[in-house]
Amino acid sequence: xxxxxVPGAVPAAGPAGGERAVPVEWTVVGSPVGPLLLAAxxxxxxxxxxxxxxxxxxxxxxxxxxxxxxxxxxxxxxxLAEAVRRFDRYFxxxxxxxxxxxDWSLTSGFNRRVLRELASGVPYGTxxxxxxxxxxxxxxxxxxxxxxxxxxxxxxxxxxxHRVVESGGGLGGFGGGPEAKRRLLxxxxxxxxxxx
Numbered sequence: 001x002x003x004x005x006v007p008g009a010v011p012a013a014g015p016a017g018g019e020r021a022v023p024v025e026w027t028v029v030g031s032p033v034g035p036l037l038l039a040a041x042x043x044x045x046x047x048x049x050x051x052x053x054x055x056x057x058x059x060x061x062x063x064x065x066x067x068x069x070x071x072x073x074x075x076x077x078x079x080l081a082e083a084v085r086r087f088d089r090y091f092x093x094x095x096x097x098x099x100x101x102x103d104w105s106l107t108s109g110f111n112r113r114v115l116r117e118l119a120s121g122v123p124y125g126t127x128x129x130x131x132x133x134x135x136x137x138x139x140x141x142x143x144x145x146x147x148x149x150x151x152x153x154x155x156x157x158x159x160x161x162h163r164v165v166e167s168g169g170g171l172g173g174f175g176g177g178p179e180a181k182r183r184l185l186x187x188x189x190x191x192x193x194x195x196x
Contacts, residue, residue: 021069025080026061028052031091032187033180036157038087039064039072040080044101047154050176067106079103083158090157093187095124098158106154113137114149119159125188129167151175157184 024046026039037049037060049060065071076084082100089097107115117136122128128136130143130150139145150161156175162184166172174181185191 019069023070024064024068024072025075025077026064026072027074027076027080027084028057029084029087031087033157033176033183036087037061038080038083040078040083041068041103041105042079043103043105044079045083045155045158046103046106048156048158050156050180087157091187095188098124100158102155102158107152110137110139110142110145111149111152114146115153115155115159115161118161118164122160122163124160125190127163127165127185127190130164130172131167133164147173160184163188163190 022041024039024041026037026047028035028037030036034050035052037047037052037057038045039047039049039060047060047064049056052060061072079101086097086100102119104112104116114133114137118128118133121136122133130146131140134140134142134146137146146164150164151173153159153161153175156162162174162176162181164172171178171181171185176184182191186193
């Protein structure tokens with residue numbers, strides 16, 4: 001797919017392989033789990049980042065510029081506008097809301113297989129164990145590799161790594177932190193909301 005340059009995009013180092021720069025838009029949205037950076041290409045949402053304070057946001061934007069060959073532009077239109085609307089509905093409690101078009105270009109190989117299975121096979125309000133997810137992608141002994149795939153997920157919340165838990169009942173790790181994981185699982189009705 002050939003994507004035309006977005007007016008105002010600042011060129012950066014070109015993408016690997018001499019490909020044309022891919023325009024990326026970004027914004028920060030408030031949420032019950034803190035500020036989230038959302039970034040999208042013309043193909044769809046490409047990055048969700050937790051704790052999007054100024055310093056962390058700049059690091060995420062620098063990495064996106066390296067990968068896509070142009071500095072991301074702070075603007076909300078097209079695929080990003082749709083993603084923002086869907087995040088608002090999801091955090092308002094709409095279980096069907098969070099399925100925007102996705103750009104999977106920040107993941108590949110085993111990680112992409114795991115994340116695609118997670119996105120399609122673990123619906124809202126359910127959880128899955130690391131070992132079970134490994135089995136589903138044909139690698140039954142790869143529970144630790146599944147954990148690594150969760151840690152490198154460029155699309156958390158949308159590709160719901162918060163729904164992957166330890167087989168013994170523990171929450172397991174989460175890039176947004178344990179409190180964010182707990183809040184997302186509470187929102188989806190998997191965990192009871194705290195009394196205080």
